[in-house]
Amino acid sequence: MMEPSQANFCHPYQPYPIQLDFMTNLYRCIEDKKVAIFESPTGTGKSLSLICGALTWLRDYERRSLDGAPENQSESDWLLQAEYAAQRQALMLERKELEFKLARLRKEESLRRQRKVENRGAKKARTIQAGLQDHTSAEDDFLVEEYESEGDTSNIPLSSSGGFSTATQALLDKLQRPTKTEVETAQQDRLKIIFCSRTHSQLTQFVNELRRVEPPSSIPPDLMASSELTNLEETVKHLALGSRKNLCINPKVLRLSSTAAINERCLELQKPGTAKDKKCPYLPSKEDKERVELFRDKVIAQIKDIEDIGELGRSMELCPYYAGRAAISRAEVLTLPYPLLLQRSAREALGVSVKGNVIIIDEAHNLMDAIANTFSVSLRLSQLEEAVQQMTAYAVRFKQRLKGKNRVYVTQVIRLLNSLTECMRGSVGGSANAEITVTAAQLMSGKGADQIKPHKLLQYLHESKLCHKVEGYADAQKTGSESNAGKGAMMQFQNFLIVLMNPDDEGRFFICRQDKDIAVRYSLLDPREHFRDIVEESRAVILAGGTMSPMSDYSDYLFSYIERDRLETYSFGHVVPRTNLFAQAVVTGPSGIEFDFTYGKRGAESTIIELGNLIAKTCKVVPDGVVVFFPSYDYLAQAVSVWERFPGSRPLIQCFSENKVVFQESKGVAADELLRDYAMAVDTGKGALLLSVVGAKLSEGINFSDELGRAVIAVGLPFPNANGAEWKAKMQHIEETRFQQRKLEGMKEGECRAAAKTASRDFYENACMRAINQSIGRVIRHKNDYATILMVDRRFSTDRIRQKLPGWIQDSMVTAAQNWQEIEDGMANFFRGKS
Structure with a gap:
C-alpha cells in the first residue's frame, strides 16, 4: 500500500486519534479501490x-x-x-x-x-439587454414542426424527476455513442x-x-x-x-x-x-x-x-x-x-464522468431514500385535468395544420391523459384514506391507450417539444390572476411517462386521495441498479455520515452485487469523553408505569400523563435547553391536548412552563423562526423546552450544541405505517429478493421463507432506527459538549434495538438504571459535576 506522505494528513489542527484513524482508513480504502461506509458522529x-x-x-x-x-521498463531501454x-x-x-x-x-x-x-460612484457595468425582451411571438411559434423521426432513441434524456428502468437504460446506453470531443475531454481529465x-x-x-x-x-x-x-x-x-x-x-x-x-x-x-x-x-x-x-x-x-x-x-x-x-x-x-x-x-x-474517480457522499444516511426520491415521480388529478384541457384546446386550434405523425401522436397524448384520469377516479372511489396499488397496464387501459408504445411517444415528446409548446400556447391565452394556473402540467405528465416504462420489479404505482385532490405516485423500491454504474465505474465510493447505523441495509440492498471483500464498514467513536454523556433507556416512569409506545397502546391517557411527569421532572433537573422528539405530529398534538386538560391541581403544560419556556413544532410553523425563538429563550437563562418530531425539519441538519441541547428525549420508536400500500410493497419486495437469494444458496423453502421474513422485519426496524439515531445525535457537537439522552420506551432496553444505536451511545449505556428515580438521580449528579 502507498503510505501517506504526511503523518497528520495536512490537517490544519492537531488531529484527534479517531480523526487519524478515520483518515488512515479512508486513505487505504481509496488506494485499494474499496466501497466503504464511514460512521463518525x-x-x-x-x-x-x-x-x-x-x-x-x-x-x-x-x-x-x-x-x-x-511499468515493465528495463534499465537498458533508453x-x-x-x-x-x-x-x-x-x-x-x-x-x-x-x-x-x-x-x-x-x-x-x-x-x-x-x-x-x-467604487460607489463608478460607472455601472454594461448590462446586456439584447434578447431579454418578452417573447410575444405569433401562434406559429407554438405549432410543432413536421415529424419524421422513427426508431432512433439515442436522444431521449432522463428527466429531472424520473428515470428509465435498468434494462431500458442499458439498451439506450448501447445506442448512445460518445462524440470524439467527449472522448478526448475524458482522456484529458x-x-x-x-x-x-x-x-x-x-x-x-x-x-x-x-x-x-x-x-x-x-x-x-x-x-x-x-x-x-x-x-x-x-x-x-x-x-x-x-x-x-x-x-x-x-x-x-x-x-x-x-x-x-x-x-x-x-x-x-x-x-x-x-x-x-x-x-x-x-x-x-x-x-x-x-x-x-x-x-x-x-x-x-x-x-x-x-x-x-x-x-x-x-x-x-x-x-x-x-x-x-x-x-x-x-x-x-x-x-x-x-x-x-x-x-x-x-x-x-x-x-x-465518474470513471476512475473517487466518489465521496456525505450525509449518506439517507442515500437509499435519496435515490428512490430522485427516480420517483407523482402526478395529481388536477394536473391531468389541466393537461387534458390544454392539450384539447391545442388540438382544436391547430387541427387543420397538424399532419401525419404529429396528428397521430397528439391523439395518443390525449388518449393517454384520459386513460390516466379515468383510472385515478375509478381506483380510489369514495374511500377517504385508501392507498391503492395499480400497475402500468391499468393506468394505460383506457380506450386506445393500451395500443400506445410509451417509448416511441416519449421520443416524440422530447424531439418535438410538444409539451413545452402546448404550455406556451396555454399561457398565451391566459390573463391576470389565472396566469399561473396549470403551469408545468404537461411537463409533469412527460416526466411521469418515463416511469410508465419501468418494470414492476423495480417500483410500484400508488393512487391515493390528497386533500381535495387525487394523486398517482411512482415509488422506486430497489435503488441498487440506479447506483450500480457509479459503483462499477468509479475508483472508490465512500459513504460518510454521523449516524449510518444500522449499516446492514447498505450491504444487503445497495451493494449486494459487489464482492464482500470490496466492501468495508467503519464506526468511529466520539471525541467527547464518556463522562460527558449520560444515556439511558427509560422503561418505567416516575409512577412506575411501563412505557409502551406501540401504536395500539401509546394513546392511553395514563401513558401520556406519565410521559408528561417525566418531562416535567427532567426540566427541573436539566439546565438550559431540553428537546423532545415524538414519533409523529399527530401524537405530539394528542399528548399536548392531554397535558393541557390534565385534571390535577394544574395542567402539566403549566408545570413545564415553571422551569422552561415551551415551544412546539408544527407543520405550519417555519423551522428557522421556531429555532431562533427557542435559542433566545435558552439565552435568557431560564431555559426552554422544544417539543419536536422525528423526521421533521428540526431532527436533521440542526445542531443543538451546548446550552441548546443539554438533554434530548426520544419518545417511542417512529416505525413507518406497515399497513400503508407503499411500505407493504417495500417489505414484499425485500422478502421476494431475500427469498430468491437464499434459494440460490441451496436453502430449503421453509428456511428461505423464514429468512425472508426476518430480512423484511430488519429493514423495517432499520428505517425506524436511522431516524431515531439522527434525532438523538443532534446534541453532542464538539469535544467539550455534554448532554443526556433519554430513550423512553421499554423496547430501547432490548438487545435487538440497542444494537442498532450508534456505537458511541451504546458505550454510554453500560450500566442500566432499574427505575426512574435512579435515572433522575443520575442526571442530577451528571449536571452537578458540570456546573
Missing part, C-alpha cells in the same frame, strides 16, 4: 477528515504517477526512458504555466479588493475527488472547510526544484457544480416556475433556428473562447462556492452553468448535490 471533524484524507491520497497519487517509471522523461517534462511545463497563471489571477483579485475598484451532499448549504460548509487545508504538493521534489515552483503555492483546484436553476444568470429564464421550465427555456434559446436577438446573451459562443478560458482559470484560481461562481458569471456576463464546464478537466475536487450525481443524464449534461 457529527462534531468529530468528519468533513475535515474526509478532505484531508482524500486530498492527501490524491496529491500522493499524482506525485507517484509523475515520479515512477513506466528509448522508452527518454520518451517518458520528455512526457514528464511536457507535463511539468503545463503545470508550471497553470500555477503561475493562477497565482497571477489570485494576486490581481487581491489587489482589486484592496483598491476597491467597485485529472483524477478527481467528487464530493456530494444533500443541499447546497451543506456543500458550502464543506467548501469553507476546504479553504483551511493545504495538501502536499503533487509534484516530485526533483521536478519542483527544477521548475521554479519551489515558492509557489499549489492550491486546490475546486469547482462547485449546480443545476441551471442554481447557476442561471438570465433573469427572464430564472423567474420561470419550475426547474423543468428553466431547463426547457434554456435549451429553446440555444436552438439553431432561434433568431440572434432571441438567444440568451450570456451563452458562450465560439467568439467567446478567450473569455471562457479566463472564466475557467478564475473559477479554479481560488476556492469558490456556488454563489461565488454565480457572481463571477454576472461580473463577466458569461453563463456560469456552461462556462464552468471548461474548468472540469483541470479540477481536482468537484462538489455537487445528490441529484446531479445520481442521474447519468445529469452527469452527462454537466460533462462529469
Whole structure:
C-alpha cells in the first residue's frame, strides 16, 4: 500500500486519534479501490477528515504517477526512458504555466479588493439587454414542426424527476455513442475527488472547510526544484457544480416556475433556428473562447462556492452553468448535490464522468431514500385535468395544420391523459384514506391507450417539444390572476411517462386521495441498479455520515452485487469523553408505569400523563435547553391536548412552563423562526423546552450544541405505517429478493421463507432506527459538549434495538438504571459535576 506522505494528513489542527484513524482508513480504502461506509458522529471533524484524507491520497497519487517509471521498463531501454522523461517534462511545463497563471489571477483579485475598484460612484457595468425582451411571438411559434423521426432513441434524456428502468437504460446506453470531443475531454481529465451532499448549504460548509487545508504538493521534489515552483503555492483546484436553476444568470429564464421550465427555456434559446436577438446573451459562443478560458482559470484560481461562481458569471456576463464546464478537466475536487450525481443524464449534461474517480457522499444516511426520491415521480388529478384541457384546446386550434405523425401522436397524448384520469377516479372511489396499488397496464387501459408504445411517444415528446409548446400556447391565452394556473402540467405528465416504462420489479404505482385532490405516485423500491454504474465505474465510493447505523441495509440492498471483500464498514467513536454523556433507556416512569409506545397502546391517557411527569421532572433537573422528539405530529398534538386538560391541581403544560419556556413544532410553523425563538429563550437563562418530531425539519441538519441541547428525549420508536400500500410493497419486495437469494444458496423453502421474513422485519426496524439515531445525535457537537439522552420506551432496553444505536451511545449505556428515580438521580449528579 502507498503510505501517506504526511503523518497528520495536512490537517490544519492537531488531529484527534479517531480523526487519524478515520483518515488512515479512508486513505487505504481509496488506494485499494474499496466501497466503504464511514460512521463518525457529527462534531468529530468528519468533513475535515474526509478532505484531508482524500486530498492527501490524491496529491500522493499524482506525485507517484509523475515520479515512477513506466511499468515493465528495463534499465537498458533508453528509448522508452527518454520518451517518458520528455512526457514528464511536457507535463511539468503545463503545470508550471497553470500555477503561475493562477497565482497571477489570485494576486490581481487581491489587489482589486484592496483598491476597491467597485467604487460607489463608478460607472455601472454594461448590462446586456439584447434578447431579454418578452417573447410575444405569433401562434406559429407554438405549432410543432413536421415529424419524421422513427426508431432512433439515442436522444431521449432522463428527466429531472424520473428515470428509465435498468434494462431500458442499458439498451439506450448501447445506442448512445460518445462524440470524439467527449472522448478526448475524458482522456484529458485529472483524477478527481467528487464530493456530494444533500443541499447546497451543506456543500458550502464543506467548501469553507476546504479553504483551511493545504495538501502536499503533487509534484516530485526533483521536478519542483527544477521548475521554479519551489515558492509557489499549489492550491486546490475546486469547482462547485449546480443545476441551471442554481447557476442561471438570465433573469427572464430564472423567474420561470419550475426547474423543468428553466431547463426547457434554456435549451429553446440555444436552438439553431432561434433568431440572434432571441438567444440568451450570456451563452458562450465560439467568439467567446478567450473569455471562457479566463472564466475557467478564475473559477479554479481560488476556492469558490456556488454563489461565488454565480457572481463571477454576472461580473463577466458569461453563463456560469456552461462556462464552468471548461474548468472540469483541470479540477481536482468537484462538489455537487445528490441529484446531479445520481442521474447519468445529469452527469452527462454537466460533462462529469465518474470513471476512475473517487466518489465521496456525505450525509449518506439517507442515500437509499435519496435515490428512490430522485427516480420517483407523482402526478395529481388536477394536473391531468389541466393537461387534458390544454392539450384539447391545442388540438382544436391547430387541427387543420397538424399532419401525419404529429396528428397521430397528439391523439395518443390525449388518449393517454384520459386513460390516466379515468383510472385515478375509478381506483380510489369514495374511500377517504385508501392507498391503492395499480400497475402500468391499468393506468394505460383506457380506450386506445393500451395500443400506445410509451417509448416511441416519449421520443416524440422530447424531439418535438410538444409539451413545452402546448404550455406556451396555454399561457398565451391566459390573463391576470389565472396566469399561473396549470403551469408545468404537461411537463409533469412527460416526466411521469418515463416511469410508465419501468418494470414492476423495480417500483410500484400508488393512487391515493390528497386533500381535495387525487394523486398517482411512482415509488422506486430497489435503488441498487440506479447506483450500480457509479459503483462499477468509479475508483472508490465512500459513504460518510454521523449516524449510518444500522449499516446492514447498505450491504444487503445497495451493494449486494459487489464482492464482500470490496466492501468495508467503519464506526468511529466520539471525541467527547464518556463522562460527558449520560444515556439511558427509560422503561418505567416516575409512577412506575411501563412505557409502551406501540401504536395500539401509546394513546392511553395514563401513558401520556406519565410521559408528561417525566418531562416535567427532567426540566427541573436539566439546565438550559431540553428537546423532545415524538414519533409523529399527530401524537405530539394528542399528548399536548392531554397535558393541557390534565385534571390535577394544574395542567402539566403549566408545570413545564415553571422551569422552561415551551415551544412546539408544527407543520405550519417555519423551522428557522421556531429555532431562533427557542435559542433566545435558552439565552435568557431560564431555559426552554422544544417539543419536536422525528423526521421533521428540526431532527436533521440542526445542531443543538451546548446550552441548546443539554438533554434530548426520544419518545417511542417512529416505525413507518406497515399497513400503508407503499411500505407493504417495500417489505414484499425485500422478502421476494431475500427469498430468491437464499434459494440460490441451496436453502430449503421453509428456511428461505423464514429468512425472508426476518430480512423484511430488519429493514423495517432499520428505517425506524436511522431516524431515531439522527434525532438523538443532534446534541453532542464538539469535544467539550455534554448532554443526556433519554430513550423512553421499554423496547430501547432490548438487545435487538440497542444494537442498532450508534456505537458511541451504546458505550454510554453500560450500566442500566432499574427505575426512574435512579435515572433522575443520575442526571442530577451528571449536571452537578458540570456546573
